[in-house]
Amino acid sequence: MKLSLLKAVLAATLAFASPALAQTPLGEWVHAASVNGTPKYPAGFERFDYVNPDAPKAGTLRLSARGSFDTFNPILPKGQVASGIGLIYETLMTPSLDEVNVSYGLIAQDMMIAPDYTSVSFRINPEARWQDGEPVTAEDVVWSFQKLMEVNPDNVQYYGDVTGAEVSEPGVVTFSFKSGENRELPDILGQLLVLPQHWWEGTDAAGNKRNIAESTLELPLGSGPYVLADFQTGQTLRYELDEDYWGKNHPTQIGTNNIAEIRYEYFLDEAVTFEAFKGDQLDFWSEYIARRWATAYDFPAVAEGRVVKEEFPQDEASSGEMSGFIPNLRRPIFQDQRVREALNYAFDFEQLNSTVFFDQYERINSFFYNLPFASKDLPQGKELEILESVRDQLPPEVFTEPYTNPVNGSEQALRGNLRTALGLLTEAGYRLDGTRLIDANGEQLSFEILSHQPTLEPMIANLTTNLAKIGIAATMRMVDTPQYINRIRSYDYDMIYGSWAQSFSPGNEQRFFFGSASANEEGSRNYAGIADPGIDALIEMVIAAKDRPTQEAATAALDRTLLAHHYVIPGYTLTYSRTARWNRYSHPENLPEFSSGFPTIWWWDEAKAEATGGAL
Numbered sequence: 001m002k003l004s005l006l007k008a009v010l011a012a013t014l015a016f017a018s019p020a021l022a023q024t025p026l027g028e029w030v031h032a033a034s035v036n037g038t039p040k041y042p043a044g045f046e047r048f049d050y051v052n053p054d055a056p057k058a059g060t061l062r063l064s065a066r067g068s069f070d071t072f073n074p075i076l077p078k079g080q081v082a083s084g085i086g087l088i089y090e091t092l093m094t095p096s097l098d099e100v101n102v103s104y105g106l107i108a109q110d111m112m113i114a115p116d117y118t119s120v121s122f123r124i125n126p127e128a129r130w131q132d133g134e135p136v137t138a139e140d141v142v143w144s145f146q147k148l149m150e151v152n153p154d155n156v157q158y159y160g161d162v163t164g165a166e167v168s169e170p171g172v173v174t175f176s177f178k179s180g181e182n183r184e185l186p187d188i189l190g191q192l193l194v195l196p197q198h199w200w201e202g203t204d205a206a207g208n209k210r211n212i213a214e215s216t217l218e219l220p221l222g223s224g225p226y227v228l229a230d231f232q233t234g235q236t237l238r239y240e241l242d243e244d245y246w247g248k249n250h251p252t253q254i255g256t257n258n259i260a261e262i263r264y265e266y267f268l269d270e271a272v273t274f275e276a277f278k279g280d281q282l283d284f285w286s287e288y289i290a291r292r293w294a295t296a297y298d299f300p301a302v303a304e305g306r307v308v309k310e311e312f313p314q315d316e317a318s319s320g321e322m323s324g325f326i327p328n329l330r331r332p333i334f335q336d337q338r339v340r341e342a343l344n345y346a347f348d349f350e351q352l353n354s355t356v357f358f359d360q361y362e363r364i365n366s367f368f369y370n371l372p373f374a375s376k377d378l379p380q381g382k383e384l385e386i387l388e389s390v391r392d393q394l395p396p397e398v399f400t401e402p403y404t405n406p407v408n409g410s411e412q413a414l415r416g417n418l419r420t421a422l423g424l425l426t427e428a429g430y431r432l433d434g435t436r437l438i439d440a441n442g443e444q445l446s447f448e449i450l451s452h453q454p455t456l457e458p459m460i461a462n463l464t465t466n467l468a469k470i471g472i473a474a475t476m477r478m479v480d481t482p483q484y485i486n487r488i489r490s491y492d493y494d495m496i497y498g499s500w501a502q503s504f505s506p507g508n509e510q511r512f513f514f515g516s517a518s519a520n521e522e523g524s525r526n527y528a529g530i531a532d533p534g535i536d537a538l539i540e541m542v543i544a545a546k547d548r549p550t551q552e553a554a555t556a557a558l559d560r561t562l563l564a565h566h567y568v569i570p571g572y573t574l575t576y577s578r579t580a581r582w583n584r585y586s587h588p589e590n591l592p593e594f595s596s597g598f599p600t601i602w603w604w605d606e607a608k609a610e611a612t613g614g615a616l
Contacts, residue, residue, distance in 0.1 A: 024186070027115040029123065033093060035101035035187050035505040036548065041251075050098055050592040051255025051601050057241060059584065059604020060261040062283045064273045067481045068234035068266055071215035074193065077152045077523050078489075079215050080482070082231070083264045087239050088131075088222030092122050092141065093190030094252050097592035097601075100318055100504045103190050104252050107136055107223065111190065117180030120189055124171050129246040130196045130223050138173040142166060143197040145175070151213045154523045157512050161185055181544040184507035196221050223247075225257040237264040258603035270455070280582060280614045284598070287578035289455055290357040297580065306612045308583045312596035315577035320371035322364060323499030324571035325449070325463060329529040330520075331494055333447060337395070338428040340566040345421035346466035347569050350409030356458050361572035363405055367559045368502050369573060373552040375560035377402050382553035386541055387560070393534030395564040403563035405570055418470050425470070437471030446473035447494035452484035456497050463569070489523045497571065498527050506555050510539045514562065528567045535561060584609040 024033045032039035047053055065083040074085050093103035093111070105111065108122035128136035145165045148155045161182045168174035175189050199221040200212045210216065219228050223246065226239040239262045247253045265282065267273040274292070277285045278299050287293045301307040327334035327343070334340055349363050366374035379387050379399065387398060408414045422432070425445070430437050436444045449460050457476065464474040474495075479487070487493055500513050511518060516531040518524035538558040545551035577596065586605040591597060 024111075024113055026113050026117075029110045029112045031110050032102060032104045033111060033113075033187055033190055034099075035184060037099075037102070039102050039104070040099050041096065041104065045251050047251050047254040048096055048098070048592075050588055050590060050597070052588050052603065053255045055255055055258040055601075055603035056606075057258055057603075058260050058606070059609070060263065060283075061259045061585075061599055061604075062263045062265065062281065064276070064282050064285075065237075065264045065266045066270070066273075067268065069237070070234065071217065072220045072228065073212065073214070073216050075148055075152050075195070075212070076215060077154055082228075082237055083266075084226075084237060084239055084262060085220070085228075086224075087226035087262065088220060088224045088228055089193055089195070090128075090222070090224045090247075091191050091193055093187075096252075097595040097597055100594065101187065103187065106247065106250065106252055107141075107194050108190065111186065113186045114180075117177070117183060117185075119174055119176045120186035121168060121172055121174040122190070124173070126171070127246055127250075128223060130199070131221055131227055131242060131244075132199070134196070134198060136194060136196075136223055138167045138171055140197045141173040141192065141194055144195045145192060147195070147200075147212050148193075153521070154512075157515075157518055157521060157524065158509065159188075160511070161508060162189070182508055183546065184505055184543070187505070188507070194223065196223070225253065226262065235266050239263070256600050258601070259599055260604070262599070277580070283582045283584065285580045287580065290360045293360070293578050294358040301582070302580075306583055307580055309578075309580050311576045311578055312591075312598075313576040314591055314594060314596050316370070316575050318504060318594040320366070320368040320374065320502040321499055321573055322367040322369060322502070322568060322570065323573060324364065324497065325495055325569035326498045326527045326567070327447075327495050327569075328491060328493055328527070329531075329567075330491055331447070333445060334494075336428045337566055338424040339445075342421040342424040342428075343463075343467070344566065344569045345406045345417040345424075346470070346472075347406075347463050348408035348414055348466060349405070349572060350407060351414075352459060352462055353572070354409070357572070361574060363572055364570040365403060365405055365563075367500065367562050367568075368506070368555060370575065371502060371504065373555050373559075375403070375556040375563070379557065379560060382549060383556045383560075386538070386550075386554050386557045390534050390537045393532075393537060394561055398560055398564045401564075403560065414466065418466065422470050432471050435471055436473075444471070444473050446475075448475050448477050449495045449497070450477050450479065450484065450487060450493040451497060452479055452481050453497075454478065459497065459571070488527070491520075491522075491527075491529065496527060499571075500525065506542055506551070506558075508543050510542055510558065514558075514567075515539055530562075530565075530567060532565065535565075582614075583612045 024030055031043040067080060069080045069082040071079045072082050072085060074081055074089060090107050092108040094106040095103045107125055107128045109125040110123050112121045124136060124138050130136060142165045161178045162175050163178055164176045166174055177185055200210050203209050204218050217233060225242055225245045227242050229238045229240040231237045241257060241260045276282050297309055327340055329335055353359055353361055368374040406417045408417055425437060430439055430445055438444050451460060460476045467474045513525050514530045514535055516536050518526040519529050519531040538554060538561055541554040542551060542558055545554055584605060585602045587602045
C-alpha cells in the first residue's frame with residue numbers, strides 16, 4: 001500500500017469523527033468502503049469534487065527514475081520493476097483523495113462484507129475491460145490473488161488471515177477469512193492488483209508460453225488508463241493515454257489521467273538528474289535534499305518564473321512514518337537493549353538540522369509520527385488497560401517514562417549525552433580501554449552501516465564520528481542499489497537507515513513490520529529482526545480492535561512499547577513535500593485535503609507551456 005505523512009487537524013477530525021472502526025454496512029452490496037467513517041460520495045455520484053472535469057487530455061510529462069529496470073512483471077519479489085508500471089493496472093477499489101481510508105468501486109462494481117466479518121465479496125463491473133477488449137472477470141481476480149501468494153512470499157504473511165478466494169457466483173469473487181477479528185481485511189483486498197489471466201497463460205509473439213513467476217520485458221497488458229507504448233531497456237519508458245480506456249467515464253476517473261504521454265528517463269547519479277531537470281530535460285522534480293532546496297534554485301528559469309517551486313502539505317497529510325538508523329537484532333551486539341539505547345545519545349540531530357538541513361526538519365519521536373494516535377505522555381485510560389493486560393511481557397519503563405529523544409546541538413550537551421551512553425554501555429558489560437570500547441573478551445564494539453544513498457553520508461558521518469569519541473568503531477559501507485536490495489532481503493547488514501510508512505488505519509501490516517513470524521522471513525520489512533511476545537500481543541490487539549477508540553489505544557500502546565525497546569535511532573522528517581516543475585501544468589484551485597494529486601488530476605496547460613518555452 002502506497003502511503004505519505006500527514007497531520008492536519010482536519011485530517012484528525014475526519015479520521016476519528018465516528019467511534020466505529022468500519023462504517024461500511026454489513027451484509028449488503030455497497031458502492032464504497034470506509035475504514036473510519038461514512039463515505040462522502042453517495043451511490044451514483046457524478047465525480048470527485050476536487051477534479052476538473054473539463055481538463056484537456058494533452059501534453060507530455062517527463063519524469064526521472066533512479067538506477068535501471070529489468071522487468072515489467074509487477075509482482076515479482078526480486079528484480080527492478082519498471083517505474084510507472086502501475087499506470088497500466090488497476091485495483092478492485094480506488095481511493096478518493098479528499099477522505100481518509102475510503103475507497104470506491106472500480107474494477108469491482110460494489111462489495112459486500114459478511115455480517116460476521118468472515119468474508120468479503122466483490123461484484124465485478126461488467127464494463128471493465130482489458131486493453132485487448134477482453135472482459136475483466138472474477139476468475140482474473142481469483143487467479144491474481146493466487147499468483148500473488150505463490151510468486152511473492154512477501155504476500156503470504158500480509159494476506160495471512162485470508163483462507164481462500166473463489167468465484168462464488170458468476171461475476172462475483174469471495175474472499176474467506178480465518179475469523180472475523182481482522183476488520184481491515186475487506187479494505188486491504190479492495191486494493192488487490194488485478195492481472196489478466198488469459199494473457200499471462202497465453203504465448204508471446206514468438207510462440208513462447210508466458211510465466212507469471214518469471215521476469216519479462218514483453219510489453220504488458222493491463223486494464224488501466226495508460227499503455228506502455230515503447231521503451232529502451234534499462235533507460236527509458238514511454239506511456240500513452242489509452243483512448244479506448246474502459247473507465248474514462250467512470251465517476252472515479254473523470255477529470256483524472258489528463259497527461260497524454262508520460263515518460264521516464266533513468267539516471268544513475270542524482271546530481272546528474274538534477275542538472276537534467278535544470279536543463280529542461282525533465283519536467284518535475286521532488287526535492288529530498290534540504291541544502292539543495294535552500295541554495296540550488298538560483299538558476300535563471302526560477303527567477304523568470306519558468307520553473308515553479310511549490311510545497312504541498314497535502315502530500316504529507318494522510319499517514320505517518322518512522323525512519324532512522326535500524327540495528328539488526330540478528331547480530332548479537334544489538335540484542336542488549338542498553339546498547340541500542342546508548343547509540344541514540346550519539347546522534348546529534350540538532351547539529352545536523354542547523355548546519356546541513358537548514359532547520360527544515362523535525363525529529364521523529366514515534367513509530368506513528370504525525371498521526372493523532374501516536375503515543376504521548378504516560379499511558380492512561382483504554383491504552384493503560386491494554387498495556388496492563390500484557391504487563392509481564394513489556395519493559396517496565398512503558399508505564400513510568402514517556403519516550404523522549406536525547407537533545408544535543410552543543411558540545412556541552414553532546415558530552416553529557418555521551419557520558420550517559422557510556423554509562424549504559426558499562427552496564428551492558430563494555431569498558432573503555434584507551435580509545436577502544438571493549439567487551440569482556442577484549443573485542444572492540446564495532447559495526448557497519450550499510451547504505452546506497454550518498455545523500456545519507458552526512459547523517460551517517462554524524463553518528464559514526466560521535467560514536468568514535470566513546471570508543472565504538474562504526475563505519476559506513478556504500479553499495480550500489482541492486483546489491484543493497486539483495487542484502488536487505490537477506491538481512492545481510494549490521495545497521496541501515498530505513499523507514500516504515502503508517503496509515504490512519506494500522507492493521508495486519510504491523511505483523512510484517514514488527515511481528516515475530518516475519519523476523520526471519522526473507523524479504524519482510526522487519527528490518528530490525530524484532531521477535532518479542534509483548535509486541536506480538538499488541539499487534540494482534542490492533543488488528544482485532546472492534547471499534548475506533550480501541551484501535552487508537554492499542555496502536556498507541558504498540559508505539560509506546562516499540563519505542564521503549566529502542567529498536568531504532570529515530571531520524572527526521574518533513575511535514576510537506578518539496579517540488580519544482582517547469583511551468584507547463586495546472587492543477588485544480590482547491591486541491592484535495594490528502595494529496596497534491598500530481599500528476600493524476602493535473603493537466604497540460606498550453607498557454608503556460610507556450611510562455612515557458614522549450615516544450616516538446
